[in-house]
Amino acid sequence: MTASPDYQAILETIAAKVRPLAAQGRVADYIPELAKVPADKFAMAVHTLDGRRFAVGDADERFSIQSISKLFTLLMALRMKKETLWQRVGREPSGNPFNSLVQLEHEQGIPRNPFINAGALVITDVLCRHFVQADRAVLEFLRRLSGATDLNFDSAVAESEAEHGYRNAAMANFIKSFGNLDSPVDTVLQSYFRQCAVRMSCQELATAGLLLANHGTVPASGEALLTPSEAKRINAILLTCGTYDAAGDFAFRVGLPAKSGVGGGILAILPGELAVAVWSPALDENGNSLAGAMALEHFTTLTGRSVF
Amino acid sequence: MTASPDYQAILETIAAKVRPLAAQGRVADYIPELAKVPADKFAMAVHTLDGRRFAVGDADERFSIQSISKLFTLLMALRMKKETLWQRVGREPSGNPFNSLVQLEHEQGIPRNPFINAGALVITDVLCRHFVQADRAVLEFLRRLSGATDLNFDSAVAESEAEHGYRNAAMANFIKSFGNLDSPVDTVLQSYFRQCAVRMSCQELATAGLLLANHGTVPASGEALLTPSEAKRINAILLTCGTYDAAGDFAFRVGLPAKSGVGGGILAILPGELAVAVWSPALDENGNSLAGAMALEHFTTLTGRSVF
Amino acid sequence: MTASPDYQAILETIAAKVRPLAAQGRVADYIPELAKVPADKFAMAVHTLDGRRFAVGDADERFSIQSISKLFTLLMALRMKKETLWQRVGREPSGNPFNSLVQLEHEQGIPRNPFINAGALVITDVLCRHFVQADRAVLEFLRRLSGATDLNFDSAVAESEAEHGYRNAAMANFIKSFGNLDSPVDTVLQSYFRQCAVRMSCQELATAGLLLANHGTVPASGEALLTPSEAKRINAILLTCGTYDAAGDFAFRVGLPAKSGVGGGILAILPGELAVAVWSPALDENGNSLAGAMALEHFTTLTGRSVF
Amino acid sequence: MTASPDYQAILETIAAKVRPLAAQGRVADYIPELAKVPADKFAMAVHTLDGRRFAVGDADERFSIQSISKLFTLLMALRMKKETLWQRVGREPSGNPFNSLVQLEHEQGIPRNPFINAGALVITDVLCRHFVQADRAVLEFLRRLSGATDLNFDSAVAESEAEHGYRNAAMANFIKSFGNLDSPVDTVLQSYFRQCAVRMSCQELATAGLLLANHGTVPASGEALLTPSEAKRINAILLTCGTYDAAGDFAFRVGLPAKSGVGGGILAILPGELAVAVWSPALDENGNSLAGAMALEHFTTLTGRSVF
Known part of the structure; x- marks a missing residue:
């Protein structure tokens, strides 16, 4: 260097x-x-x-x-799960818009990568199983990496996402139908919306x-x-x-x-x-x-x- | 360095x-x-x-x-067409097997990238319009880059590909139906099979x-x-x-x-x-x-x- | 005759x-x-x-x-909405399994026909807007047509469907994301599961x-x-x-x-x-x-x- | 009656x-x-x-x-092959435009039904194996059914179709790549274009x-x-x-x-x-x-x- x-x-x-x-x-x-x-x-x-x-x-x-939060939640999940993480999410480019359900259907509930919404929901599910409050854990991690101890959620944004988040809810339910979500759908969605906010x-x-x-x-x-x-x-x-x-x-x-x-x-x-x-x-x-x-x-x- | x-x-x-x-x-x-x-x-x-x-x-x-030939034909075509090349072929990963026709249909005959077969056929078409014998031009280019002046085609391989190349023929005809192939389908296919060989x-x-x-x-x-x-x-x-x-x-x-x-x-x-x-x-x-x-x-x- | x-x-x-x-x-x-x-x-x-x-x-x-219930809910919705019903649901065979989300995505939330699950959810939504208790209205209609005044729901089946109905929940949320569901997702799903039961x-x-x-x-x-x-x-x-x-x-x-x-x-x-x-x-x-x-x-x- | x-x-x-x-x-x-x-x-x-x-x-x-010809070629092929015909072509509605290749890929070269172009090409292939000149045989069959002994092809139409028929050529090659076409691609296409004309x-x-x-x-x-x-x-x-x-x-x-x-x-x-x-x-x-x-x-x- x-x-x-x-x-x-x-x-x-x-x-x-x-x-x-x-x-x-x-x-x-x-x-x-x-x-x-x-x-x-x-x-x-x-x-x-x-x-x-x-x-x-x-x-x-x-x-x-x-969605920049998806990078940091991936870091956290990878630290916990190591290589086994890739049994639940792929690492191939999607060739489809980030919120498409088509690919998820073809690939039986295994999202193509952790950066499309479907993949990030699976990653969030990993965190939800490990932390009592996954959203707080993500916030703490970001504070630690950035050195900014006053980082916080924008609750208005998170709530607004939740109110309009029908497509993410569709995706989470769909993944759950394939057995690739452990926590309740709402738990995962709430954490996801807060991390993004x-x-x-x-x-x-x-x-x-x-x-x-x-x-x-x-x-x-x-x-x-x-x-x-x-x-x-x-x-x-x-x-x-x-x-x-x-x-x-x-x-x-x-x-x-x-x-x-x-x-x-x-x-x-x-x-x-x-x-x-x-x-x-x-x-x-x-x-x-x-x-x-x-x-x-x-x-x-x-x-x-x-x-x- | x-x-x-x-x-x-x-x-x-x-x-x-x-x-x-x-x-x-x-x-x-x-x-x-x-x-x-x-x-x-x-x-x-x-x-x-x-x-x-x-x-x-x-x-x-x-x-x-x-298919390693696809890298070198891309180099040749890019040198001729510069940025205009990207009007005829994309540069996104495909998210589908390399010889899929599905994506080509959704994207109206513009292949996703130059390294799937569909994209390489369009690249070959660019060469076929520019050179009387595109396959010879590719061979010359490879001889020049490698310094091996005796490089050659394996004609048996090229002919065998042509005999069994129904999917490539399907693809070339399909691209032609969208207007994204200038030369006759057979000309492009013959050159393509020889470059690969x-x-x-x-x-x-x-x-x-x-x-x-x-x-x-x-x-x-x-x-x-x-x-x-x-x-x-x-x-x-x-x-x-x-x-x-x-x-x-x-x-x-x-x-x-x-x-x-x-x-x-x-x-x-x-x-x-x-x-x-x-x-x-x-x-x-x-x-x-x-x-x-x-x-x-x-x-x-x-x-x-x-x-x- | x-x-x-x-x-x-x-x-x-x-x-x-x-x-x-x-x-x-x-x-x-x-x-x-x-x-x-x-x-x-x-x-x-x-x-x-x-x-x-x-x-x-x-x-x-x-x-x-x-799903035989889907025939009778269609009858009810058609009586209310007449030809305008077809603005919200198509009448073409689907060419896909009955619970596919792929087609729904391509067709922007307008299900192909009233007999795939997505279509039946939209039909149920029509009933949910018209009746305070759509499921009771369906039950009354079936009693009237069959002459069997003691027809009833099997609540155990309905609850079991609700507990395992992640794919239907995915579909309902997805349709809602396209604006083709008026009532809350849970209202429509609960009614739907009871009609089927x-x-x-x-x-x-x-x-x-x-x-x-x-x-x-x-x-x-x-x-x-x-x-x-x-x-x-x-x-x-x-x-x-x-x-x-x-x-x-x-x-x-x-x-x-x-x-x-x-x-x-x-x-x-x-x-x-x-x-x-x-x-x-x-x-x-x-x-x-x-x-x-x-x-x-x-x-x-x-x-x-x-x-x- | x-x-x-x-x-x-x-x-x-x-x-x-x-x-x-x-x-x-x-x-x-x-x-x-x-x-x-x-x-x-x-x-x-x-x-x-x-x-x-x-x-x-x-x-x-x-x-x-x-495409009305597709009805009559189906009659001819069904008479020859009886129920075995359905091993090579399905009988389900396609849910896709009549000349789509997408479905053909998903279904491995077995067209969904005999009335989409892909299916009609397979039907024509059946006739091409049975008759020296399948197109003449179709013409004779139509003369016999209609009683009009002077029915004929419009050669200009047939040739024009052949010249512009890249999508049908794509389809025929694609079906051939799956092994569901016995005769040479060009033989089938020529007969198909003449029957339609x-x-x-x-x-x-x-x-x-x-x-x-x-x-x-x-x-x-x-x-x-x-x-x-x-x-x-x-x-x-x-x-x-x-x-x-x-x-x-x-x-x-x-x-x-x-x-x-x-x-x-x-x-x-x-x-x-x-x-x-x-x-x-x-x-x-x-x-x-x-x-x-x-x-x-x-x-x-x-x-x-x-x-x-």
Whole structure:
């Protein structure tokens, strides 16, 4: 590992380029609480393994991490279950929208990967069996990784999701019908909706992501939460499955393992070097932050750094 | 780039470990010519950007590259068409077996990526419009990249494929019905079957693959055939789509961009460092070389090197 | 209408032929209550429009009508909604198992027909909006049509279905996610499970079916519940969709509009002449009564009567 | 069988009602020869078993029967193969457009029924194995049934179909890949395209259809080509599968076994009574004659006759 370059100028260049793009996207509006977020918010933060931090825009403002939580719940479940986890969820890209039930039917209740909603529900079920309050456990884990002890759920978002979450309820019941859910459907759904409703800033996400850049060890504490092999494998799943049905295109354009959420956040990893978080609430047709994805594309182009 | 380590001992360790696994796989037998290849053949070759070559087993024996040819035809087509190529073929993992027609119907004749058969037929069509004899052009390109001027087609294999190639014929006609094939169906199929029937050794494949390890420039000649950005993007497609419906699992286990073929070969790339080719004819249920994939998994584990 | 023949001898011939077939089928066992029914039960009843009744076997013993209820809830919903009903449910055969979610996804929450579970849930929702207690209304309707004022639900069956009904819950939530369910998911499911758990005998079912043989008018009372055109149309849907994914085969072999249930009952109609109900609990692989379908095939062969 | 009513007035009423509807449909234009037919053509002919004939419009003008030929090739194949035919083709409605390959893949090359294109190709293959010139044999059969000894192919239509028939070629190759086609793909396709290109008038079709109204016996000659049971079964398949993906709706609205073609013809059967043919070239979105289907709907409504 050589010393990391000064990314500040690059972040500012990127911010100037991509901010206008938000106007071409569309803020998630399937629940009112998400629709309220101003479309012109933008933030980007880079944290390196040698301890430097760079940021631009509203990088300390928290937003709803939504599906980015799936990355952290996967980490938790993998630590408990090790390789046996893969008996209950696959690790192949889905080739279908993230909330499709079709594939689940063909594959008899084994979700294709942990980052589609069906897979995340199975992962949540793993946590629900292990913790009395799985949602609290996830929150504690995120506080620990980010160092932000005041992270919390947005209860209004969680409740709104629960009220409109018929498709997730369909999915959970469907998985249960195949015998791949141990806890009661409602228990799993409530935990899932609350995990998705955690609010974090780009700075906090970038810090939390360093674990994966650092081969499984939290840089701040030296704790080895994952083996290097496990960290490598999670990065692989991020790359092939982390950005919904656009993972191929995202790998093509950006070339970094990443997880996106409909709150407009994306967390990406450059193994051995850094974690980078970006936030812009307006989404493209695949549900990924439009300006956020473009910001990451510029980042790998301008720095010449990607996994490829 | 630091000096590459001495991979010879590692290759020998791997060979000893994985040779016995071939007994658990199954040599492709859908055409008699492929079925004749002894299941116990094994070879592995590593060529580094700093000019070192390591090999174990039958690394100079040629075998049918089959779908590995799809990587090189993609390179050729991308050089001609640049970004416009992606109007005719996607770059998303398919989530379906490599010769499925289902997805093609849903997506109106635009194959999901250039590495499923449907996509490779469209790529071949691009070559057929540009070259009087596309198959010869592909052969010349492979000779040039590998430095082996006597590379050739195995005509018996090509003819046998043509005789049994009803599913490929179905696919080509289907794509044509959507207007995404310019040349006559038979022209495209004949060229496709011949490209797949080129015979190369692991040593030759590893040399040919260096181009992609070297960001688009042939190390031997200094020729920049692709821009660094194009090379990065092809590596991304290899990682997400290069190993049929098992790309997610392959990325998870191996963590290298790679392209496999039913002849039992796999060519993998470690960007910035090396290309590695492996050959073992017995396949797993996804059509990838069983011992070959395991050899690559050991390679990244033992060297601690992967893109993640 | 000429005087109906004496069907008694025919029913006895049929009973002798088909009773042994039950051994080749399998009693529904997805809930314990249904699994308890002895596989060797058999009954058949023919009621003609000129007032004659023929029966063989346990024709006065009640069994769980299950999906045969879907015919009667359709009648009720059609009477209320007339042609507007078809905006919420189609009338095409499904080409898929009766509880598939795949088609529902492709068709955006509009079930293919009222006799697959998804369609019956939408029909139940129609009833739930109209009646304070839809299940009681269905029960009253069945009592009125059959003349059996003591018909009732089997609460143990209904509760058992509710406890194991994850797939139906998945379906109801999925339909709700497309906006095609007005009442709360649980309200619709509870009513649906109770309607399916009504117990009726072959004699009672045959009487209830006469309405459809008699072009919409209840013979006993002279009440015109449906227009002749509506009755004809329901017969058409029965023929094309009434026996799960085997409707084509059933039409081919039997040639009568019919509705089957997993309790082993089948109600069939010969328009202008008669209704025939059969019961044998052991099912074929499509979920239709094995001996029951064969009994109806013999019936149309021996009498030379079918709609074709 | 009572004496048939005088249908002439009814046909004239129908013609007046439905002729204007043709403006809402669309003449098939996927090959130029079909697109040339004037959209305002209309004809309807009713032939009864007691020897009466009624007609309105251009009932002696021939048109391309297209998929109506599938009914007659099925008759021929069923006579040869009897029940063994159903090992190679199913008899279930497809739930998918008539030229879909998706279902064929799921069902491993066994088409769902003989009236989707895939099924008709398998039926044609049966004929190709039995006759040196299957297309001539079909033509002779149609001449014999219709009594019109000068029936012929429209070679321009057949050749045009062959030139544009990529989807049928895809299907035939696909079926061949599953081993469900004995003859060479091109042989089957050529015969298929020629059979579809036979030209017949409504009068000729109605006469040919009497066989199925008359339980398998040609009324004019007394020849029993099918057993009553076979005739009944073919009527059943017509009802459940004869009008593409709209068979349910057609049964609902019309209530007669029928086969349609993209040339705008429909042949329908009222078993025991009559055959009725209608022609209007403008099609609805399912590929059925728009005014033709409406004419048959009026026919069953005005006469009060249908199979239900």
